[in-house]
Amino acid sequence: MAPFHPAAAATHRTDWFRDAGWGVFCHYLADAASATEAPDLTVEAWNARVDRFDAEGLARQLAEVRAGYLVLTLGQNSGFYLSPNSTYDRLAGVFPGKLSQRDLVADLWEALAPRGIRLMTYLPAGAPRQDRAAVARLEWTDGPHRNREFQRKWEAVIREWSERWRERVSGWWFDGCYWPEVMYPQDEAPNFATFAAAARAGNPESILAFNPGVKYPIIALTDQEDYTAGEVNDPARVEPPGRWLEGRQFHMLSYLGEAWGRGAPRFSDAQVAEWTRAIMAREGVVSWDVPIREDGLLPQEFLVQLAAIRR
Numbered sequence: 001m002a003p004f005h006p007a008a009a010a011t012h013r014t015d016w017f018r019d020a021g022w023g024v025f026c027h028y029l030a031d032a033a034s035a036t037e038a039p040d041l042t043v044e045a046w047n048a049r050v051d052r053f054d055a056e057g058l059a060r061q062l063a064e065v066r067a068g069y070l071v072l073t074l075g076q077n078s079g080f081y082l083s084p085n086s087t088y089d090r091l092a093g094v095f096p097g098k099l100s101q102r103d104l105v106a107d108l109w110e111a112l113a114p115r116g117i118r119l120m121t122y123l124p125a126g127a128p129r130q131d132r133a134a135v136a137r138l139e140w141t142d143g144p145h146r147n148r149e150f151q152r153k154w155e156a157v158i159r160e161w162s163e164r165w166r167e168r169v170s171g172w173w174f175d176g177c178y179w180p181e182v183m184y185p186q187d188e189a190p191n192f193a194t195f196a197a198a199a200r201a202g203n204p205e206s207i208l209a210f211n212p213g214v215k216y217p218i219i220a221l222t223d224q225e226d227y228t229a230g231e232v233n234d235p236a237r238v239e240p241p242g243r244w245l246e247g248r249q250f251h252m253l254s255y256l257g258e259a260w261g262r263g264a265p266r267f268s269d270a271q272v273a274e275w276t277r278a279i280m281a282r283e284g285v286v287s288w289d290v291p292i293r294e295d296g297l298l299p300q301e302f303l304v305q306l307a308a309i310r311r
Contacts, residue, residue: 011226013207014249014285016118016170020068021280022309025122025173025253026292027073027261028053030080030098031130034260038130039078043096046080050100053082053296059111061298065306069118071173071287072108074161076124079131087160091153092134105161109168120171123158125183125195125210126150144179151183151190155198162202171207172199173229173253178213180221192224209251220246227251227285235275243283252279255289256302262291265301269308276309 030046031039062070075081079094082104089097109119127140127150139149162169174195177184184191192210200206210221211229216237218230227249232238235254243250256272257263276286288309290302298306 011207011247011249013205013226017069017207017227017249017251017285018243018283020118020285022067022276022286022288023069023071023118023120024062024067024298024306025071025287025289026298027076027122027289028082028104028292028296029073029076029261030078031076032262033076035077035130039080041078041080043098046098047100047102049294050082050102050104052294053102053104053107055104055107055111055296058292058296058298059108059115059117061303062112062117063115065303066310067117067306069120069170070108070112071120071122071171072105073122074105075128076175077128077130079128079134083161085157085160088157091138091157092131093137094131094134098131103164105165106168109165113168118170119168120173120207121161121169122173122175125154125174125176127154144182147183148190151195155190155194158195159198159201162199162206164202166202167205169203169206171209171226173209173211174199175211175229176213177210177221177229180210180212184222192222196224207249218245218250218252220248223247229253230287236271238275238279240279240282240284250279250282250284251287252284253287253289256305257289257291260289265305267305269305272305273308273311 027033030041079098081099084099127135127138138153207226209225209227209229212221214231218228228251230252232254238252279286
């Protein structure tokens with residue numbers, strides 16, 4: 001684990017996050033979450049799918065259940081992303097590019113902002129593993145490696161998105177920071193400090209979390225993050241310490257379906273509501289991963305659970 005600076009102080013960038021209390025996390029991907037094989041999907045089919053995404057419809061659903069924010073995946077392992085990025089196209093050298101022509105993040109903000117719902121984004125800390133051409137051009141090596149050249153390129157990709165979206169994106173959740181001591185040494189760039197600077201290039205108030213994987217208890221990883229990534233499979237095992245954990249806003253992320261982004265509800269409405277209430281009562285924050293349809297809407301059975309939280 002990367003050491004904390006002894007003077008690390010609680011960050012009040014997260015005040016709005018604490019006030020929101022809970023929100024929705026969605027894996028909108030070209031394949032299943034954490035897929036290990038490349039999807040059988042053309043660039044044209046991906047663009048058609050993203051074009052059909054009902055941003056207004058999803059915003060109405062989130063407003064009805066009074067979710068405070070939405071965290072949306074930009075992409076994951078497949079190399080398909082739901083927003084254009086010329087830096088990625090140039091560095092990854094994949095043609096035709098797998099990034100959508102529609103900037104779904106910008107369109108979602110237009111639908112969410114009038115309803116008072118914040119927008120955050122998800123991005124892995126590594127290259128899209130199922131796109132071998134992109135992995136090679138981005139110079140990514142999986143496992144505990146320094147990945148210095150990859151990190152410089154990845155930060156350039158992130159910086160372009162951040163500078164385009166600016167205050168429209170209120171935060172980032174970076175996945176897969178599994179080897180922090182090797183990849184992000186404090187005394188040599190690139191590291192967590194340069195990573196954070198790229199993500200905040202367009203919005204200095206953007207809140208950040210770096211995910212080390214499933215941990216019990218939830219941990220804080222670096223003094224460059226504002227809130228705990230908080231990934232858990234079993235929310236019943238989580239005991240919130242209060243608002244702060246080593247100066248980071250306490251936050252838990254788990255999934256309502258049978259797995260990340262898919263399946264039927266695995267908990268009762270009462271369980272979901274009680275776990276959320278217990279963490280919010282101690283000024284923590286809860287994100288629930290909810291399966292999302294290809295048209296961008298949430299299934300009715302999960303809206304029922306989210307409505308139980310609202311009540």
